[in-house]
Amino acid sequence: MDYSLHREREARHFISRHNADLEPPLYVKSDPTPRMCVALVTVRRDMDDYFEASVGSLLEGLDKQERSKLYISLLFANTEPRLHPSWGQRWIERLADSATTYNVSDSQLEHLKSLERERNFYEKGVFDYLYALRTCQQLNASYTIIFEDDIILAAGWFSRTLQALAKIARLEQQLGKPWIYLRLFYTETALSWTSADFAYRNMPFVFGLLMLSTLLCLVALRRTRFKQFHLDTASIAIISMVCMPAFTALVYMVGKYSLMPLHGVIEMNQYGCCTQGLVFPRERVNGLMEFLSARGHGQTDSMIEEYADQYALTRYALAPPQLQHVGLKSSRDNLDINTRSTWAFWFETNDPDTLRGEHQRLLQDEDVKKMLNMSIAA
Incomplete structure (x- = not known):
């Protein structure tokens, strides 16, 4: 966990600076026309809490221009948000563009409370995912990212994501293949030898x-x-x-992945695991929401894959993974062995200095500049 630990220290230090009683450092938030909406759904956990490190690693190291094109939406997905240790802390207001809990009718709120009591995460998980998608869709941003609250993001993740999205846009234009998401996390254990090889x-x-x-x-x-x-x-x-x-x-x-490691934007229509970090284009979100609403309950990641298969939508991944899943205990009562095996091994080989240098070079990349609406020198 070398790089994860390094990045977690940076993230927590970033959060603590913006949570102090003293006047916090000046901080840029989203401008009126964000390129991307980031929704992070969080719930109170009985054991370790990873939320602060997740948000800190998302924001730490972002260039001002990058941050201005990101709208950060935090959803506290407890019917009683005060139970969450981060609810009401100073850094939430100072760093996030919006931090809310459920804005629903009394009858819906009572239903959500019953789902919490029954620990019915198959239905509540789908409701929360839909709520996050709907919140971002209202902003009219070009892309929506849904993150879970037990992750650590690599430095420079946003520029690499923008570069990947620019490439996908060209691929879609050239090949005429519609796509559903760009995956920022996958586990190499799912990419073993198969009968397709x-x-x-x-x-x-x-x-x-x-x-x-x-x-x-x-x-x-x-x-x-x-x-x-x-x-x-x-x-x-x-x-x-x-x-x-x-x-x-x-x-x-x-192993196949060790012999032939992946790099850049790749198709991953099979064996892509989990929903730790998925980027959706705006034009696909409404259809996905209709599909999830009709189903109502189940494993969100499996239903997204089913929707993509049904409508022949291409799924992409950015290699190597841009984030790590650090949760040791599932917030949805999944088996511990499954939770702990959801791990990106190559993420830990990242070198902090190398990533910082790469980030600075990416900020001068023409694709990244276009995605950030920056002017390009002739």
């Missing part, structure tokens, strides 16, 4: 081919002038029938 689907053939090739090469070597190798029949058999299969198996065990 030739080398995995034809594993017996691969083993047989390599064993036969090794055998033929060694026999040919023995017949050449390199007789000092002393390749007797037993040695050839052991190398071909034992060593080569063992090394081949080791390659498979290392």
